[in-house]
Amino acid sequence: MALTISITSGSPQPIYRQIEDCVRRAILSGKAQPGEPLPSVRALAEELVVNPNTVVRAYSELAAEGLVAAQPGRGYFLAERRQTLSLAERRRRLAEAAATFAREAGFLDFSTRELLAAVEAALTQPPKDSP
Amino acid sequence: MNEPAIQIQNLTKCYGPHCVVNQLTLEVPKGCILGFLGRNGAGKTTTIRMLMGIVPPTGGSARVLGQPADAWTPELRARVGYLAEGHHVYGWMTVADCGKFQASFYRHWNWDIFHAIIKHFNLRPNHRAGSLSRGQRAGLCLAMALAPEPELLVLDDPALGLDPVARRSLLEAMIYVTRKSGRTILFSSHLLSDVERVADRITVMDRGILRAYCTLDDFRARIRHFVLHFDGTPPSAPDLPNLLHSFRTDRELAVTLVNADGQAESILETLRPRRIEQVDQGLEEAFVSYVGERGEKSFFLHNLGARS
Numbered sequence: 001m002a003l004t005i006s007i008t009s010g011s012p013q014p015i016y017r018q019i020e021d022c023v024r025r026a027i028l029s030g031k032a033q034p035g036e037p038l039p040s041v042r043a044l045a046e047e048l049v050v051n052p053n054t055v056v057r058a059y060s061e062l063a064a065e066g067l068v069a070a071q072p073g074r075g076y077f078l079a080e081r082r083q084t085l086s087l088a089e090r091r092r093r094l095a096e097a098a099a100t101f102a103r104e105a106g107f108l109d110f111s112t113r114e115l116l117a118a119v120e121a122a123l124t125q126p127p128k129d130s131p
Numbered sequence: 132m133n134e135p136a137i138q139i140q141n142l143t144k145c146y147g148p149h150c151v152v153n154q155l156t157l158e159v160p161k162g163c164i165l166g167f168l169g170r171n172g173a174g175k176t177t178t179i180r181m182l183m184g185i186v187p188p189t190g191g192s193a194r195v196l197g198q199p200a201d202a203w204t205p206e207l208r209a210r211v212g213y214l215a216e217g218h219h220v221y222g223w224m225t226v227a228d229c230g231k232f233q234a235s236f237y238r239h240w241n242w243d244i245f246h247a248i249i250k251h252f253n254l255r256p257n258h259r260a261g262s263l264s265r266g267q268r269a270g271l272c273l274a275m276a277l278a279p280e281p282e283l284l285v286l287d288d289p290a291l292g293l294d295p296v297a298r299r300s301l302l303e304a305m306i307y308v309t310r311k312s313g314r315t316i317l318f319s320s321h322l323l324s325d326v327e328r329v330a331d332r333i334t335v336m337d338r339g340i341l342r343a344y345c346t347l348d349d350f351r352a353r354i355r356h357f358v359l360h361f362d363g364t365p366p367s368a369p370d371l372p373n374l375l376h377s378f379r380t381d382r383e384l385a386v387t388l389v390n391a392d393g394q395a396e397s398i399l400e401t402l403r404p405r406r407i408e409q410v411d412q413g414l415e416e417a418f419v420s421y422v423g424e425r426g427e428k429s430f431f432l433h434n435l436g437a438r439s
Contacts, residue, residue: 008418009324012411014348042310050328051164051301057348 003032007048015050027067032104038068038076060110061082134197136283136315137182141191144177151177153339154191161282162312166330166347167319171424171433173336175319176216180304183213196283209237212281216267216288222261225252226271233275240278248274251300253392260326266297273304284308286318287419290325298325305329337422347414354417355391366402371395373421387404387412389422 005022007015026032038044038059045052059076062068069079085093105115137159144152152174159165169175182193182355186204193200198207220229226249234240240355249256252270260271269289276284284305290298293386302325308314320326323325326333333350335343343350354375359365365384368377373395376387384404388395412420 009327010413010414010415012416014351015327016348022225046303046306048328049299049306051306053331 003036005044005048007050015048016054016058016061019044019048019055020062023058023062023078024067032078034078034080038078071105084107085095086105134161135159136196136318137165138194139178139182139191140193141254142178142181142188142193144174144181144186144189145189150189150310151339152181153338154186155336155339155341156191157334157341157344159315159317160200161315162309164309164316164329164331165318166326166333168321168323168326168333168418169336172338173422174339175336178336179285179317179319183285193250209239209279210282212275212276212279212284212288214272214284214286216291216392218265218272218291220260220263220268220271222259224260225257226258226260226263227274229260229271230256230278233321234278237279239280241280244280244425245274245278247321248277248304251304252297265292266294269293269297269301273301277304277308278309282314284314284318286316286317288319289322290320290322299323304328322414323418327414335418336424346413347388351412351417353390354412354421356385356387356410356412356416356420357391357396357398357399358408358410359402359403360406360408365404367400368388369398371398375425389421 001008003023003026005019007018007022011013011018012060013021023038034117041052041055041059044055048055059068059070063070063076066079068076070076100120105118110118135158137155137157139155142152142155143150151172155174155178167175167179177186181188182195182200184200187201196207196210198204215324219234224232230242230245230249234242234245248270252267252273254270258267260268263271269292273289276286286305288302288327293301305316305318306329308316320329330347332346333343334341335350344420345353361382361384363382364381365379367379368374368384371386371388373389373391374386375389378385384402386399396407
């Protein structure tokens with residue numbers, strides 16, 4: 001399966017968030033294709049050794065974002081990519097991401113031009129899968 | 132049908148003037164995996180022993196699967212699996228003997244489950260129980276608790292003394308138990324990363340008093356940690372009623388708040404920091420802040436959105 005989901009406990013990030021992020025990364029990096037099934041809630045819970053409700057929560061948040069679709073009786077599948085967020089919400093999230101970037105990169109003493117170049121490079125490069 | 136698995140009403144246990152469990156009231160819905168947290172001596176084991184009908188309460192009452200906890204019937208015993216603290220076994224018996232001995236007390240006993248768990252913990256039927264390692268003994272106790280396929284499983288610090296591999300096996304067994312819907316597990320633990328994995332809800336006891344009963348996510352969300360950055364020496368922490376903990380360094384003031392709302396944040400703004408950063412905390416940090424060293428606290432976390 002192209003979709004690998006792994007988690008660590010004891011992290012500041014809740015487990016359901018980590019599962020969401022794994023799925024999101026797999027979609028963004030092209031490692032997982034639309035139409036591909038997600039592991040069943042039971043199977044993933046037993047594989048990761050986590051409470052099944054945690055998996056349900058991750059899947060339903062992804063479904064609410066339109067990244068996965070639930071097919072009654074068949075489980076969850078990766079959805080065709082489409083934008084479900086409103087323009088205002090997209091703008092808000094972009095501003096938030098930009099502010100985070102500015103805060104983190106601001107300490108590093110690079111010129112604005114260098115910072116922008118780094119962003120551009122990151123955008124053209126497919127995101128690396130974290131180990 | 133929707134009767135809770137455990138109902139506890141004002142349950143109290145005092146030894147002389149000292150109350151180890153004080154007016155505990157709690158309802159555990161069926162199908163829930165409840166992590167029972169608290170420091171050593173917080174009253175967890177005493178609570179469990181009162182639920183199991185081993186210790187008579189000084190006051191209050193409890194019901195287990197709808198039956199009064201002070202008058203256990205054999206029928207009720209058959210529906211509840213209990214793993215006592217310390218993984219006690221009869222040392223002179225073999226693993227197989229332990230299984231047969233325990234099975235003789237139950238009308239329903241699933242040998243497949245017993246053998247699967249024995250195998251999972253690398254035990255052989257001819258091993259003598261007295262010469263098992265701590266982790267293997269835990270496996271044997273767990274096999275004996277699970278073989279009757281109980282509706283309610285009560286585990287008192289099951290992970291105590293286990294190595295990481297045995298702990299993982301234990302968690303796997305717990306997740307496996309909930310394959311059948313409506314099974315309820317109550318387990319006490321100090322290992323918050325384990326609790327984070329398997330629990331739906333947690334209760335936190337502190338010095339005999341119930342301090343929190345909510346979902347894991349709620350607990351984490353309600354305990355928030357802010358770092359205020361200043362250009363000069365930071366002021367001392369404001370006198371907020373929901374302040375759990377504060378810490379000052381040269382240029383920073385860190386505060387941990389419980390049930391922080393917008394109002395608390397605007398009070399932090401009045402200290403005029405250069406910026407306020409909200410830092411996500413793991414469950415362990417949140418727990419340590421919550422039952423940390425500070426004196427009397429009356430905070431209680433409870434989620435109203437309890438499932439029906």
